[in-house]
Amino acid sequence: MGYPGYPEEFWDSIEKVEATRERRLKEVFKRITPEEKEKLLEKWHPDYRPEGKRALKLGPNKGDYVPNEVADILEAYPLIDPNDIDLEDIDYDVDVLIIGGGGSGAAAALWTNYSGIKAENILIATKLRFGDANTKMAQGGIQAADRPQDSPPIHFIDVIGGGHYANKPELVRILVKEAPLIIKWHEELGVMYDKDEHGNFIEIHGGGTSRKRMHAAKDYTGLEIMRVLMDEVLNREIRVIEFSPAVELIMDTSGQVAGAVLYNLETNQYYVVRAKATVLTTGGFGRLHIQEFPTTNHYGATADGLVMGYRVGTHLRDMDSVQYHPTGAAFPEQIVGQLVTEKVRGLGAQLVNIDGEQFIYPLEPRDVVAAAIIRECYGRNKGIVTVTGQRGLWLDSPMIEIIHGEGTIKRYLAAMYRQFKRFDIDITKEPMLVFPTLHYMNGGIEINEYTQALNADGEPIPGLFACGEVTGGVHGKNRLMGNSLLDINVFGRRGGINAAKHAKKAKVGKLTLKHVNVWITKLKESGIEPKRKAPIILPEYRGKRALSRSINIGF
Amino acid sequence: MTAQKTVKKLKVKMVSIYIMGKEYKVPEGLTIHKAMEYAGYKLVRGVGCRAGFCGACATVYRFKDDYRLYTGLACQTTVKDGMYLVILPFVPAKKPGYDIEKLKADFSSIVKLFPEVTRCVQCNTCTKVCPQEIQVMDAIQMILRGDIKSAAELSFDCIACGICSLRCPAEIIHYNLFQLVRRLNGKYLTPKSQHLVQRLKEIEEGKFDKELEKLVKMGPEKWKELYAQRVIE
Numbered sequence: 027m028g029y030p031g032y033p034e035e036f037w038d039s040i041e042k043v044e045a046t047r048e049r050r051l052k053e054v055f056k057r058i059t060p061e062e063k064e065k066l067l068e069k070w071h072p073d074y075r076p077e078g079k080r081a082l083k084l085g086p087n088k089g090d091y092v093p094n095e096v097a098d099i100l101e102a103y104p105l106i107d108p109n110d111i112d113l114e115d116i117d118y119d120v121d122v123l124i125i126g127g128g129g130s131g132a133a134a135a136l137w138t139n140y141s142g143i144k145a146e147n148i149l150i151a152t153k154l155r156f157g158d159a160n161t162k163m164a165q166g167g168i169q170a171a172d173r174p175q176d177s178p179p180i181h182f183i184d185v186i187g188g189g190h191y192a193n194k195p196e197l198v199r200i201l202v203k204e205a206p207l208i209i210k211w212h213e214e215l216g217v218m219y220d221k222d223e224h225g226n227f228i229e230i231h232g233g234g235t236s237r238k239r240m241h242a243a244k245d246y247t248g249l250e251i252m253r254v255l256m257d258e259v260l261n262r263e264i265r266v267i268e269f270s271p272a273v274e275l276i277m278d279t280s281g282q283v284a285g286a287v288l289y290n291l292e293t294n295q296y297y298v299v300r301a302k303a304t305v306l307t308t309g310g311f312g313r314l315h316i317q318e319f320p321t322t323n324h325y326g327a328t329a330d331g332l333v334m335g336y337r338v339g340t341h342l343r344d345m346d347s348v349q350y351h352p353t354g355a356a357f358p359e360q361i362v363g364q365l366v367t368e369k370v371r372g373l374g375a376q377l378v379n380i381d382g383e384q385f386i387y388p389l390e391p392r393d394v395v396a397a398a399i400i401r402e403c404y405g406r407n408k409g410i411v412t413v414t415g416q417r418g419l420w421l422d423s424p425m426i427e428i429i430h431g432e433g434t435i436k437r438y439l440a441a442m443y444r445q446f447k448r449f450d451i452d453i454t455k456e457p458m459l460v461f462p463t464l465h466y467m468n469g470g471i472e473i474n475e476y477t478q479a480l481n482a483d484g485e486p487i488p489g490l491f492a493c494g495e496v497t498g499g500v501h502g503k504n505r506l507m508g509n510s511l512l513d514i515n516v517f518g519r520r521g522g523i524n525a526a527k528h529a530k531k532a533k534v535g536k537l538t539l540k541h542v543n544v545w546i547t548k549l550k551e552s553g554i555e556p557k558r559k560a561p562i563i564l565p566e567y568r569g570k571r572a573l574s575r576s577i578n579i580g581f
Numbered sequence: 582m583t584a585q586k587t588v589k590k591l592k593v594k595m596v597s598i599y600i601m602g603k604e605y606k607v608p609e610g611l612t613i614h615k616a617m618e619y620a621g622y623k624l625v626r627g628v629g630c631r632a633g634f635c636g637a638c639a640t641v642y643r644f645k646d647d648y649r650l651y652t653g654l655a656c657q658t659t660v661k662d663g664m665y666l667v668i669l670p671f672v673p674a675k676k677p678g679y680d681i682e683k684l685k686a687d688f689s690s691i692v693k694l695f696p697e698v699t700r701c702v703q704c705n706t707c708t709k710v711c712p713q714e715i716q717v718m719d720a721i722q723m724i725l726r727g728d729i730k731s732a733a734e735l736s737f738d739c740i741a742c743g744i745c746s747l748r749c750p751a752e753i754i755h756y757n758l759f760q761l762v763r764r765l766n767g768k769y770l771t772p773k774s775q776h777l778v779q780r781l782k783e784i785e786e787g788k789f790d791k792e793l794e795k796l797v798k799m800g801p802e803k804w805k806e807l808y809a810q811r812v813i814e
Binding site: 173576 | 610612615618620621622624625626629630631632633634637657659679681713738740761768769772778781789793796798801804805807808809811
């Protein structure tokens with residue numbers, strides 16, 4: 027007997043979770059009132075800790091408070107010396123350059139192509155492999171109001187309430203209105219969504235939804251969408267250049283964005299790309315480890331797009347809010363911080379403390395649940411503490427098998443089942459230990475309905491488009507589950523259509539990196555020491571000892 | 582408040598691993614990725630999501646005096662003493678292009694694009710090496726029988742790490758083949774949603790435009806009211 031995957035000191039608590047399970051199956055925890063919500067967030071959500079943020083010293087958002095880790099990369103010197111780059115010698119001359127090979131990049135590339143730009147005149151530049159992005163890791167699903175009892179306006183209210191009414195409403199309208207169109211596009215491409223025998227989507231709740239509108243492909247929803255979009259990009263022979271992140275945007279002398287400098291991570295050489303339209307789809311910032319949180323994000327999520335965009339004048343919004351996913355794995359150590367999809371709660375699993383008691387309605391919006399877990403662990407001391415000092419609470423996954431029948435977890439949560447089984451934990455029988463983890467960049471580059479990047483005056487920066495997680499406004503100060511896979515498709519599509527439209531009539535003049543020199547001067551004037559460089563491209567995880575002995579002798 | 586700050590000093594046992602034959606001492610219990618970083622590697626190739634979803638970090642390993650070749654994902658596999666390992670970040674493979682609109686969901690469409698599928702000798706090596714524990718060979722056999730739907734479902738959890746294709750004596754490119762099979766299934770062998778068609782028609786007719794326009798203009802106070810009045814399904 028016992029629980030081979032868990033240390034013995036957890037066993038008593040697991041038995042309590044089992045003992046209360048039958049009673050809890052009938053128990054619905056009271057939903058939080060708006061007043062309680064405000065109090066809870068203020069006291070326990072990491073966003074409300076003043077020491078985690080500072081005001082930016084320069085740039086379009088001068089004076090705005092952002093997480094210290096974001097300020098560190100925005101107030102940093104360029105990686106390249108603009109004088110080293112020969113802009114006359116162009117390596118790639120294209121109509122549309124897409125920076126980033128995730129979901130929004132792939133969607134943008136396809137819709138650029140559908141809009142009449144030939145495949146050979148499109149270039150996707152990406153840091154790692156094409157498709158190595160947070161999109162692939164999105165498990166739970168994608169929202170779209172397509173059932174008769176649901177509607178885009180109902181979806182609108184969920185999105186804007188979840189976002190604390192800080193969203194840009196014009197963008198929310200597009201998100202909810204174009205959602206069904208995206209699902210149809212996917213259906214035609216052959217995405218294998220979960221359906222019943224009549225072709226109806228199997229749709230469930232996500233945190234903060236008032237209707238069941240979460241479409242899923244098991245718990246590999248993002249992977250399934252990403253690989254189908256990738257397959258289509260490759261079928262259409264759109265060019266992709268991998269292991270070559272952009273390190274700086276290029277402008278022309280008329281002040282429009284006109285391409286980028288790429289850096290080949292393997293040969294250390296740069297490439298000059300000239301483009302009539304440039305689309306930033308670089309994603310978010312999980313790998314900055316805001317407030318030292320672990321993250322669910324992929325290895326390249328270092329917010330390079332924010333850095334490059336900021337230097338050409340893009341305005342950022344809602345950067346003061348960060349999404350911590352309530353349920354990151356807290357045990358075993360090897361997977362701490364990795365995502366435990368919200369779908370686990372969507373299918374009925376409750377969150378319970380060391381005594382097997384509930385403390386929050388499991389499908390409140392993410393920031394609320396995250397704050398409640400932190401309060402339960404640190405305010406009420408009702409969490410489990412692991413040998414490394416990591417705290418966590420139980421997510422009672424076996425409830426799913428009782429509610430929906432045996433085999434449900436293996437069928438609909440195959441990834442989760444597999445991930446824990448590797449470490450001898452059977453989530454069909456044993457609960458999972460969870461704690462909040464850094465998940466999503468709520469804010470980002472401000473865009474308009476045409477995905478044009480805006481400056482501090484709200485004017486479009488000519489030639490520059492942005493879509494997906496790198497942008498802000500769609501989700502306000504808190505994104506709901508299932509709206510990011512939606513965002514990258516809806517706005518990726520718009521990015522592609524509008525970049526194509528722009529490229530057809532744009533004329534690019536003489537290329538310049540003058541803005542980078544201007545930025546360097548401003549940094550110096552603001553008294554910023556030249557010790558930090560950005561974009562950082564990849565996080566630094568080398569062992570302390572190894573790193574302290576690392577020297578570059580340029581052999 | 583965060584986990585890292587409360588970590589206690591623990592006594593950690595060190596193990597020897599051999600990265601492409603070169604010995605490094607690393608703490609027990611780390612994943613292969615973290616162990617390589619501990620040793621001083623800055624990973625560029627063979628790393629992606631670090632959570633078992635992207636297939637970038639297919640790894641093969643052996644132990645001294647053990648003839649068997651083991652496989653796993655570097656982000657999900659824990660190092661063991663005496664492990665000789667190499668990450669194989671890239672598998673050269675053909676990916677035939679096609680227009681999904683012009684294909685039929687049948688065996689002949691598939692075999693034209695992936696003729697090598699018929700060379701399967703049922704050795705089952707693909708299944709044995711799959712880090713996702715997919716019944717790979719069974720899926721290939723289903724394709725050969727023309728059972729596209731079953732093959733699509735059985736191969737669904739594939740993360741395209743490519744280990745099966747490296748080991749296959751018939752030189753089948755399983756992950757590209759399965760991608761085609763899944764798209765054929767999703768597009769042609771699964772009934773279309775009727776609700777969706779109805780909703781798209783309503784959107785096209787502008788059914789929600791007025792209400793959305795009103796919502797956009799409403800502002801936070803009214804939104805708050807509406808949010809508080811929501812009826813949850």
